[in-house]
Structure formats: C-alpha cells, structure tokens
Amino acid sequence: MLVDVLSVARGKACECICPACQTPLIARHCKEGHESHFAHDPAFKDEQQYKECELSYPVALRLMLKQIINTTSSLTLPDYTLRYYKTQEPIIVTKAQTLSRPQFDVELEKKGFDAVVKIEGHSLAIFIKYEGRTHIPEIH
Numbered sequence: 001m002l003v004d005v006l007s008v009a010r011g012k013a014c015e016c017i018c019p020a021c022q023t024p025l026i027a028r029h030c031k032e033g034h035e036s037h038f039a040h041d042p043a044f045k046d047e048q049q050y051k052e053c054e055l056s057y058p059v060a061l062r063l064m065l066k067q068i069i070n071t072t073s074s075l076t077l078p079d080y081t082l083r084y085y086k087t088q089e090p091i092i093v094t095k096a097q098t099l100s101r102p103q104f105d106v107e108l109e110k111k112g113f114d115a116v117v118k119i120e121g122h123s124l125a126i127f128i129k130y131e132g133r134t135h136i137p138e139i140h
C-alpha cells in the first residue's frame, strides 16, 4: 500500500519499504521550504544495491492510480467514442456517468493491463502508458 510520507512516523519508525526495490525507507518530515520525502535507508546500501532502483515518477504515479482505482467506491466515466478503423463508424466506449460499487468491480494486473473494470458484463481495460514503458498488451 502506498502511503503519504506525512501519514507515517518519522525516520525508520515508518517501517516502510520502497515499492520498486523493497529497500527499507526513512520518512523525512521536513520543515518549510523543503518537501517531506522518503529516502532509501543507507544501512541497506550494499545489501540491496538500491542505486539500481527504478522507481521513477511515472512508475510511482501508476502505482498510486492502481491503488486508487482498486479501492475507490465510485468511478466517474467520460463520454468516450472511438471510430472503428475499417468503416469509421463510431463505437461508444463509455457514457458519461458516475458508478458506485457494486455497479463496477476492479481486477488489477489482468492480461497485461494495469486494471480491468467490469461494468454491466463489459470489461474496460486500463493501461497506463508513459515514455519508457515498453510492454504494451495486445488487444484481441
């Protein structure tokens, strides 16, 4: 579970680990002018080789989005229409609406997608794309 740095105890007492490399973290609660943040615990520097840690800003955002979509009680969809590539006919993907559980259900990490949202017997597959994310699931 991802947590806000200010929601946990200061220092090693936070008992948090890095979501990317699993190295224990230190919560640094900073004063004005400095942003509070987590840092890898230097005591594990050699053991974990965290210099290779791949937790980037987009990866952190993806983890946060997945946590939110998996735990949210309501889901707001936009009006979203695609055009079928062969005929250019419009295909309605979603209609603008707000759903509450159990009108929808979420499964994370399914078939290469970050999340699959089940709505009224239909599946809405979500893939969070950003530069550097090379694996893109195939759509059948």
Ligand SMILES: [Zn+2]
Residues within 6 Å of the ligand: 018, 019, 020, 021, 022, 023, 040, 050, 053, 054, 055
């Ligand atoms: Zn790390």
